[in-house]
Amino acid sequence: GAVVSQHPSRVICKSGTSVKIECRSLDFQATTMFWYRQFPKQSLMLMATSNEGSKATYEQGVEKDKFLINHASLTLSTLTVTSAHPEDSSFYICSARLVISGNTIYFGEGSWLTVV
Amino acid sequence: GEDVEQSLFLSVREGDSSVINCTYTDSSSTYLYWYKQEPGAGLQLLTYIFSNMDMKQDQRLTVLLNKKDKHLSLRIADTQTGDSAIYFCAERGDSGNTPLVFGKGTRLSVIA
Numbered sequence: 001g002a003v004v005s006q007h008p009s010r011v012i013c014k015s016g017t018s019v020k021i022e023c024r025s026l027d028f029q030a031t032t033m034f035w036y037r038q039f040p041k042q043s044l045m046l047m048a049t050s051n052e053g054s055k056a057t058y059e060q061g062v063e064k065d066k067f068l069i070n071h072a073s074l075t076l077s078t079l080t081v082t083s084a085h086p087e088d089s090s091f092y093i094c095s096a097r098l099v100i101s102g103n104t105i106y107f108g109e110g111s112w113l114t115v116v
Numbered sequence: 117g118e119d120v121e122q123s124l125f126l127s128v129r130e131g132d133s134s135v136i137n138c139t140y141t142d143s144s145s146t147y148l149y150w151y152k153q154e155p156g157a158g159l160q161l162l163t164y165i166f167s168n169m170d171m172k173q174d175q176r177l178t179v180l181l182n183k184k185d186k187h188l189s190l191r192i193a194d195t196q197t198g199d200s201a202i203y204f205c206a207e208r209g210d211s212g213n214t215p216l217v218f219g220k221g222t223r224l225s226v227i228a
Contacts, residue, residue: 006158034215043204043220044159093158095216105149105208105216110158 003028004096006108013115018082021111023050023094029074030096034105035067038091050077050094084115122205122219129227134192136222138205141186145207148181149216150190153202162190162203192224200226 005024013019036044049057056069068080093110119141149164172179178191206216
């Protein structure tokens with residue numbers, strides 16, 4: 001079964017509003033989670049590294065004030081897309097590292113965001 | 117920075133073997149992964165291999181690693197229509213919290 005759960009799987013929001021995506025590690029603690037973004041027919045691009053109890057580390061070109069990441073507990077990281085625009089429409093996916101299985105990285109199911 | 121390259125498309129007949137190739141540039145890559153993504157779905161971990169291994173077999177899947185040439189391949193035996201998907205190669209180093217670096221994905225089409 002899934003070890004990383006992501007919610008919601010699909011969300012539609014209006015331009016200018018904010019939307020929150022949750023990423024939960026099930027049955028294990030994840031001090032670090034990663035957030036990726038995937039545009040249609042393209043590969044996954046790392047947006048940021050989410051660190052429990054501290055600020056996220058953002059990749060170059062990713063606006064930290066627009067994509068707010070909070071990793072308040074060892075099993076939950078959230079990505080909030082603020083003041084969403086249609087160009088933010090994308091597939092967002094999180095991952096967490098399961099140390100006990102040889103550092104395997106598992107992904108959530110992903111969240112399809114459509115901004116209208 | 118690190119780079120992972122894959123061919124974009126592969127078409128095979130049902131029942132044949134599929135071989136998806138991947139090359140990477142990071143010589144410190146420690147873990148190499150294959151993920152499968154079906155249309156509209158997230159990523160499914162298929163298999164992974166450590167850099168100190170040459171081969172790993174898991175049912176219909178065989179992963180071959182040539183560390184000298186930084187070449188990774190995924191062989192799917194007896195390919196089925198349900199195997200049609202995008203396959204991503206990814207690598208990461210050994211440092212505790214390094215993220216994955218992905219290739220662009222290979223779209224596998226299985227012809228009945």
